[in-house]
Amino acid sequence: MSKIDGKILVLDDDQGVLYTAKMILKQHFETVITEKDPQKLDFLLNQDRYDVIVLDMNFSYGLTSGKEGIKLLRKVLEKDPEAHVLMNTAYGDIDIAVEAMKEGAVDFLVKPWQKEKLLATVTAIYELSQAKRKLALAEAGQKIVVKDQQREFNDIISVSPAMKPVFEAIDKVAKTDANVLILGENGTGKELIARAIHNKSNRVDENFIKVDLGAVSESLFQSELFGHVKGAFTDARENRPGRFEIANKGTLFLDEIGNLSLSMQAKLLTAIQFKQITRVGSNKAIPLDTRLICATNMPLYEMVEEKEFRQDLLYRINTVEIKLPPLRERVEDIEPLARHFLKLYGKKYKKQRMRLNETTLTKLKAYSWPGNVRELQHAIERAIIMSNSHLLAPEDFLLVERPNQNVITSDTFNMEDMEKQAIQNAIRNAEGNLTKAAKALGLGRSTLYRKMEKYKL
């Protein structure tokens, strides 16, 4: 019979009780730790996370009040409010057992117990602890996943030969557990591709969890990704799993990976390397089986040369690399995409039978779409809202060809001056919307703020 992969801690001052409990439980559970000295409780709790803790009521010789047990129980629950504690008393004092249950113990046993009784009780509590843990993870995941499912569109529309290698790569990589790096400009559909990989993978019934690393501050990074335990910092009022844990058995999509600072890169690398995380404020490692998909619009290889991105991290995340071409390099996709969005937004705004005339299509195809598919999507949405007719005309699209944002027109070659100018242009183009400006620049918002401060903008 295979053993249950559980960790049981038994704390009792009676060596005989410890010996018997170990003999019985060891046959059924993978790890059974016994300890005689209550002073070691702190150390043991810091050391590991136990599925069931069997705790004696009285330690000092001659004491039968159960007060020691209650004190230890409080200590356990303070450290881990989700701990499952089974109280063990030799005196059958129901009052003190009831008090322990009120304090948060799950059950109590009266010594001397029978072998079957101990085993049945510990096994039942173990199952309860697993069910509760799963539920907590599912609930935390659900909040994110439900929000996620509100995304409007999931189909990938494309007829362009430039996208063929992308579809081939999705098919080849989906069923494997290989880490995938998706490279492409803003709005080219990187997230859509990440979802397609997840949906075609064996992990499809598990969570797909997205983290926008460009929007995660340095201080929140660890807690957001790895979770925290109660009391780890002022706002940590309860234990909370991080995105890595919620994505366990599923897929974790790390968007804007190029925006991570070097210190955040180091922490991420450790988690990926060891396939485990440690919640903030705890020192118990939690092993994970998470498939990683990363995306960025930043030139990661150049950043490695400039020592802005760790090479070892790059090699961990780029087992398979998928490059998404910008929309201007797949003009064939503009018409089917436009028709696709026309249908979707026509339905949304109750303006069905919307059409595009030939001149409009020519205008859409001639435009360079620096914001790629997302810009086309927004342009169609806006045109549908504003138009008074069923036929969208060229005037319904305000497409202003901007100077190529990758080419900075400047008479200076000083890097800092060029950067400052690029930031000013981006803010102007985005009409002061800093989130949009940061996206256009390929920066995270916090990096943009830092740079604005630096250049006094």
Ligand SMILES: Nc1ncnc2c1ncn2[C@@H]1O[C@H](COP(=O)(O)OP(=O)(O)OP(=O)(O)O)[C@@H](O)[C@H]1O
């Ligand atoms: N081939 C496509 N077919 C249909 N819709 C698409 C396609 N490509 C992108 N889209 C839509 O365009 C929008 C932007 O796509 P997505 O968010 O996947 O881009 P992204 O590259 O991840 O953007 P960012 O770099 O800003 O994070 C989404 O609404 C997505 O549904």
